[in-house]
Amino acid sequence: MPDDGRIPAGVRLAVTTFTVLPVRAGRVDRSSAAVAMALAPAVGAALGLPLAGLLLGVGAVGPPLVAAGVTVAAGALLTRGLHLDGLADTVDALGSYRRGAAALEIMKKPDVGPFGVVALVLVLLVQAAALAALTARPWPATLAALVTGAAAGRLGVAWACRRGVPAARPTGLGALVAGTVGRPALAVGTLAVCAVAVAAVPGRPAQGPLAVVAALGVTLLALRHAVRRFGGITGDVLGAVVELVSTLVYVGLALTG
Template sequence: MPAEPDDRAGHARPAGPGLAGGIRLALTTFTVLPVRPGRVDRATAGAAMALAPAVGALLGAVLAGTLLLLAAVAAPLVAAGVTVAVGALLTRGLHLDGLADTVDALGSYRRGAAALEVMKKPDVGPFGVAALVVVLLVQAAALAELAGRSWPAALAAVVTATAAGRLGVTLACRRGVPAARPDGLGALVAGTVGPVAAALGTAAVAVVAVAAVPGRPWQGPLVVLAAVAVAVPLLRHVVRRLGGITGDVLGAAVELVTTLVYLGLVLTR
């Protein structure tokens, strides 16, 4: 986490600088853009987590462009596979790493500190490997199908799925959700997002999803809401097992929600 936390009481930042800092922090947290966030406090962290779906939409536009350009000169599955790889590169692979670590911790059947120790191990266990394989296969298969749609629909679908994945982070950081550790990214962002920001983020992603499935304007928003309905109780389960959220849990939320939305958007029969 390339930010220096500042949790000193009574030093709240003005709304303008706080928002600017939140944008910078969101960009450096969710992409490889070399943005310097500077010193951040929990208000800035909350702004960054609330803005996560917007950063996801920007990333989704890049991935959609990659998919459509490659699909014009290569087989759909090849274009999809490269697009998945580009997505991992543009996010440093952090979300995939978080998914593997979180699933390994849950698969260990341990709780609290013991489960957190499993997450800290540098190796990836069989549960984590299986989760990575399933997620990458589903995402690649879905992108291959989307490559055959009209470019507006494909663009809307990829933007929706990528933004929805970051919406998972927004929801994981909502008020009332604790951090599993006293330090790290989870401690900085846990409980920083209010209900209004979470609701606005969900609504914005649902609106973008209207154009994701040609002839079915209802399907995209329904898929987004269904993915949220699945992710929220799963996050509650993770919090019960671990004692709160961590940076790895946020990465797992990104990949879980992204995959669920991709899957729902290609179910057209």
């Protein structure tokens, strides 16, 4: 018989994993995790809506860079900064040139090393600069760009959790979600995000989808390297994927040359 309970459980898990919304935790297993990771782009799109409103609202009364900075800060607050923390931990572990358990031990440390600090500063600066550039566009395009960037970041997580990608540890978020997302869900999610991206660059309908595909391609190459170094994915790696894909998409959408 079909397991109908996994869908509402997966929705709750997706919301609690990717946002700060106080949703009551329900059943947590690999079946519900598969639903949650498949729905990750939809949760990202929902996050992009208030971020776009904030960017447009503050940008209407203040300098674009201030509006962009406020929006980036709000994005971190809405996700408890978990993705940024994952980015810093992952880059620190990669920068150590260690492998396997030794690299994973570095990721578990509560402090942030120099590689992680540099990664955070660069990502936040690039995001703010790209969002500032997007404020100059008509509001429908800016809205589509923010939704695309936020959704694409979580689409990257779905791709990182596709079947065949192992977990680095036997426990933790990585072990729960690794290998849970099948090809149909990836195809639907990718097509949906690319469809939204069409409206993000006025007069250039192909630029948005190309930015999404290029960002995913670069990130999957980086993910492949991380899997070789760590032995699989972890929750920190997934957080790094969110930030990397979103940043690259915002840059790709902001380009006007």
